[in-house]
Amino acid sequence: MLRTGENKNIEVFLKDHEFLAPKRYRYSYIKNITNSFRVKLGKGGYGDVYKGKLLDGRHVAVKILKKSKSNGEDFINEDASISRTSHVNILSLLGFCIDGRHRALIYEFMPNGSLEKFIFQEKTGRRLEWKKLYRIAIGIARGLEYLHCGCNTRILHFDIKPHNILPDDEFFPRYPIPAWRDRVMDTKMVGGRKSVNVDVDRTSEVYFPDWIYGRVELDEELGLEGVRDEDEQEKARKMIIVSLWCIQTDPSTRPSMSRVVEMLEGSTESLIIPPRPFLSSSSSSPSRAAKLG
Numbered sequence: 110m111l112r113t114g115e116n117k118n119i120e121v122f123l124k125d126h127e128f129l130a131p132k133r134y135r136y137s138y139i140k141n142i143t144n145s146f147r148v149k150l151g152k153g154g155y156g157d158v159y160k161g162k163l164l165d166g167r168h169v170a171v172k173i174l175k176k177s178k179s180n181g182e183d184f185i186n187e188d189a190s191i192s193r194t195s196h197v198n199i200l201s202l203l204g205f206c207i208d209g210r211h212r213a214l215i216y217e218f219m220p221n222g223s224l225e226k227f228i229f230q231e232k233t234g235r236r237l238e239w240k241k242l243y244r245i246a247i248g249i250a251r252g253l254e255y256l257h258c259g260c261n262t263r264i265l266h267f268d269i270k271p272h273n274i275l276p277d278d279e280f281f282p283r284y285p286i287p288a289w290r291d292r293v294m295d296t297k298m299v300g301g302r303k304s305v306n307v308d309v310d311r312t313s314e315v316y317f318p319d320w321i322y323g324r325v326e327l328d329e330e331l332g333l334e335g336v337r338d339e340d341e342q343e344k345a346r347k348m349i350i351v352s353l354w355c356i357q358t359d360p361s362t363r364p365s366m367s368r369v370v371e372m373l374e375g376s377t378e379s380l381i382i383p384p385r386p387f388l389s390s391s392s393s394s395p396s397r398a399a400k401l402g
């Protein structure tokens with residue numbers, strides 16, 4: 110039982126939402142299933158993630174949230190919306206912990222870890238094939254479309270990035286949603302460190318969207334590494350055009366996620382090239398230029 114008076118609201122909330130909530134666990138249980146936090150899987154902005162094993166033998170990832178000063182209502186509100194979500198691209202939340210000041214979330218374990226390490230492997234120089242990147246982009250977009258308009262509560266993720274996309278063996282992406290904060294990651298995936306040959310002398314001052322926009326606009330060879338055939342070339346082109354739409358500075362010009370899915374799944378010919386991204390390297394201001402890789 111939680112002790113303080115302020116936590117009564119939480120208890121009442123949890124009781125009201127019992128029927129849809131994932132299981133609630135004590136901190137001692139969390140400690141137990143992670144073997145006292147022995148195997149760290151990664152680190153996120155909100156806390157560290159550890160490997161665990163439930164008593165029924167299932168492997169899980171346990172996210173220990175940093176110590177909270179709030180009474181936990183934000184957390185349980187998030188938790189209740191997450192528990193109502195069900196989509197192939199959204200990672201299932203199996204349980205949670207609110208015990209004193211301890212907060213933790215228990216997810217299905219994804220053995221391949223995050224997308225980040227696949228995008229470009231520094232050691233081997235290998236990069237992810239375009240067809241897999243495409244599969245990942247569509248999966249992410251479908252998951253977000255679901256969160257934005259397919260589930261009971263509209264949820265904005267705000268934190269999509271290679272670090273928290275967890276591909277399965279077939280490279281279908283899953284991602285967790287304990288998030289408050291939708292940035293677009295397509296350009297990052299397409300730009301994927303060292304995946305492009307930028308034939309300019311001062312690469313540090315090239316703003317990637319601006320550079321790639323020039324190529325797309327002139328219907329030039331995209332200069333992307335690892336493109337093996339026409340099909341991959343088309344997928345890459347499609348992802349680039351869609352991502353250029355998504356980073357439009359005027360929000361009203363940006364497509365909805367349903368439109369993003371439609372554009373990714375449709376033909377390249379039907380795609381209209383968006384206006385040039387506002388930030389431009391032609392002004393060559395170092396503070397406005399993003400480094401490549």
Ligand SMILES: Nc1ncnc2c1ncn2[C@@H]1O[C@H](COP(=O)(O)OP(=O)(O)OP(=O)(O)O)[C@@H](O)[C@H]1O
Pocket residue numbers: 150151152153154155156157158169170172200216217218219220222223268272273275285287288
């Ligand atoms: N379910 C999981 N299975 C396997 N590894 C995971 C799982 N969830 C997270 N990880 C590992 O932990 C790392 C951090 O994940 P986390 O979700 O905390 O990232 P984040 O989105 O940056 O965090 P935050 O939402 O706190 O900003 C991931 O990059 C991944 O390596």
